[in-house]
Amino acid sequence: MSSEEPLQSAPSEENPEKKLSKKELAKLERQRKRQEAAAAASAAAGVSAVTLEAEDPLAENYGEIPLIDLQSKEISGKKWTEVKDLTNELKDQVVLIRGRAQAIRAVGKKMAFLVVRERGFTVQCVLTVAQDVVSPQMVKFATSLSRESIVDVEGVISVPTQPITGASQQHCLLIFEDAARSELEIEKALQAGEQLVRVNQDTRLNFRVLDMRTPANQxxxxxxxxxxxxxxxxxxxxxxxxxxxxxxxxxxxxxxxxxxxxxxxxxxxxxxxxxxxxxxxxxxxxxxxxxxxxxxxxxxxxxxxxxxxxxxxxxxxxxxxxxxxxxxxxxxxxxxxxxxxxxxxxxxxxxxxxxxxxxxxxxxxxxxxxxxxxxxxxxxxxxxxxxxxxxxxxxxxxxxxxxxxxxxxxxxxxxxxxxxxxxxxxxxxxxxxxxxxxxxxxxxxxxxxxxxxxxxxxxxxxxxxxxxxxxxxxxxxxxxxxxxxxxxx
Structure with a gap:
């Protein structure tokens, strides 16, 4: 029911046969409050969206790329780096990568972690609010991305003191048993009482394009x-x-x-x-x-x-x-x-x-x-x-x-x-x-x-x-x- 629709009024004293019970009156009151709250939220969201867009001076640093810019409009001369080539030697250098948003995690309103995957190789990207670089709106936008979206990320390479276990830029062993998990991992999980999702072969083949993206298939x-x-x-x-x-x-x-x-x-x-x-x-x-x-x-x-x-x-x-x-x-x-x-x-x-x-x-x-x-x-x-x-x-x-x-x-x-x-x-x-x-x-x-x-x-x-x-x-x-x-x- 929209907020413009009038609520049904309670019957007048002149129509005692149509007088509503207390229960029915309470129901109508709850309905009226829900309509008012929904209308207020809708109006606030509209104002908020306009305000954010208008007030964020860093809006050009993020957002959807217009289709016209992806129609071979021009050669910009940008230098792209593949995720597999991100090494310690690139420390403190600015790089531009393209990949899929594999995992996204917000830490409060001022920080987010984004794992970007490119053909089986992954890198962890960290967004923290910083003056003239990253705004709170940018962090919010990053956390709203759909998984597997194609994203372009530009940033400075930083070498952590501790290895990042959630990214592939480490030494690794590939076991070709399951496209996501090894049989040994599955057995250990079952023994521990954990529930793991196992996708059968027909489902994988029906959605082969998604299945191809797994490290094992790559x-x-x-x-x-x-x-x-x-x-x-x-x-x-x-x-x-x-x-x-x-x-x-x-x-x-x-x-x-x-x-x-x-x-x-x-x-x-x-x-x-x-x-x-x-x-x-x-x-x-x-x-x-x-x-x-x-x-x-x-x-x-x-x-x-x-x-x-x-x-x-x-x-x-x-x-x-x-x-x-x-x-x-x-x-x-x-x-x-x-x-x-x-x-x-x-x-x-x-x-x-x-x-x-x-x-x-x-x-x-x-x-x-x-x-x-x-x-x-x-x-x-x-x-x-x-x-x-x-x-x-x-x-x-x-x-x-x-x-x-x-x-x-x-x-x-x-x-x-x-x-x-x-x-x-x-x-x-x-x-x-x-x-x-x-x-x-x-x-x-x-x-x-x-x-x-x-x-x-x-x-x-x-x-x-x-x-x-x-x-x-x-x-x-x-x-x-x-x-x-x-x-x-």
Whole structure:
């Protein structure tokens, strides 16, 4: 009810039948007082706002930046400093930073603490009322900021006598278990009877932009960037050529049903499951050694901790001189048959001509660690029946193939093989697996003009980072993951 609305008057003596009780009269009186108080507060607030703005001589030192000043209006020449670069060497210097208001705390009316975060690094800012610098209104404005707001702060660097535990400019240890708290911290809190908020993975992914701001995620994706960079730089140093292959293709690169199919201007097409066919065609084009970093699409229904429908592939293809295992000779290598035998001796029954499931791979990883003292090994000579059509069979037993997987901590991270480079044999292998060779005719024809023996492999970037950081789910290493149940954000 507004203050302008008249209160209901008490009935007159001439209308005794409408006379209100004492309780009702008291209620009306309380209502009248509330209206008067609200009107007075509203008027005072309006006057106060005008007075503060008019009387504060330091109003230009704070406030909302007008949109026009953020529309690339001009280059001011201001020198900006990143939070991560704030060190003791900058003591007593004036710096200008931009970041997010992570935490705000008022101490009376003349002091406030503001923690500013920029890409995982934080600094504590102290505002105290000082003549010609900071006004009480400025302190009040700072404490009214919404958390996660973008703020520009200019001030003098001061080095405290005691370390600031609430800021990152100290030595720190990152544990990649929870984006905000470690499992150890959570366990201690639960034992102490404390209640901590735990955000589940789906909620994090639904609000991924906010989740990215956590220090752990900032670190994870910087590690991922460097893994890709090291992969690229090493191959370039070894004479490889970076290529970019099409992702819209006719047929399917691997065969099988796990492909995203669509109509391409009246022609059946699909998203590439890998750059495999075009990698090999590049070898036929005399590039010798090629690699690609690009998206890979798999329309599989595997809703597991290590599968995605779209991920970043690190792919390699190269000529070989004599044998597909000419390199990595020092790495522990076990044949598929040896791996199956180790599992059988441990009581795990495996089809000798089938593939290993996730549980078998993990168990084999444990057995290898116990016997050989390593978590990194190669399993090769897989059954031909579980490998793609372009895989070269073994010379001594056509039931097995010149293929391999590389494992870390019991999980496969690399899959590769020597390829079939004889067109007639390639056609035969494709037909035996029910692949329409017409859809891959240009691929097969590229071998008719002469092709050297060659092989290669593919690595999933997200899976490598997941295992390297000892994370429990591949979605934590995909910026915006796509799985059978998620296509947003």
């Amino acid at each position: 670190a994870i994706f910087r590690i991922q960037c460097q893994v890709e960079n090291i992969f690229r730089q090493f191959l370039l140093s070894e004479g490889f050529v970076g290529i970019h292959t099409p992702k819209l293709i006719a047929g399917s690169s691997e065969g099988g049903s796990a492909v995203f199919r669509f109509d391409y201007k009246g022609t059946p097409a699909c998203l590439a499951q890998s750059p495999q066919l075009h990698k090999q065609m590049s070898i036929c084009g005399d590039f010798g050694r090629v690699f690609e970093v690009g998206p890979v699409f798999r329309a599989e229904d595997s809703f597991t901790h290590r599968h995605l429908c779209e991920f970043t592939g690190l792919d390699v293809e190269m000529e070989i001189k004599e044998h597909y295992s000419e390199y990595l000779r020092k790495t522990l290598r076990l044949t598929f048959e040896e791996g199956v035998q180790m599992l059988k001796e441990a009581g795990v029954e495996i089809d000798p001509f089938g593939d290993l499931n996730t549980e078998s791979e993990r168990k084999l990883g444990q057995l290898v660690l116990e016997k050989y003292g390593t978590e990194f090994y190669i399993l090769h000579r897989y059954p031909l029946a579980v490998r793609p059509f372009y895989t070269m069979p073994c010379h001594d037993n056509p039931k097995y193939s010149n293929s391999f997987d590389v494992f870390i901590r019991g999980e496969e991270i690399i899959s590769g093989a020597q390829r079939v480079h004889v067109p007639e044999f390639l056609t035969e292998r494709a037909q035996s697996l029910g692949i329409d060779v017409k859809t891959i005719s240009t691929y097969i024809d590229s071998f008719r003009y002469g092709a050297p023996p060659h092989g290669g492999f593919g690595v999933g970037l997200e899976r490598v980072v997941m295992l390297f950081c000892a994370l429990n789910n591949i979605r934590k290493t995909s910026l915006f993951p796509r799985d059978p149940q998620r296509i947003t954000p």
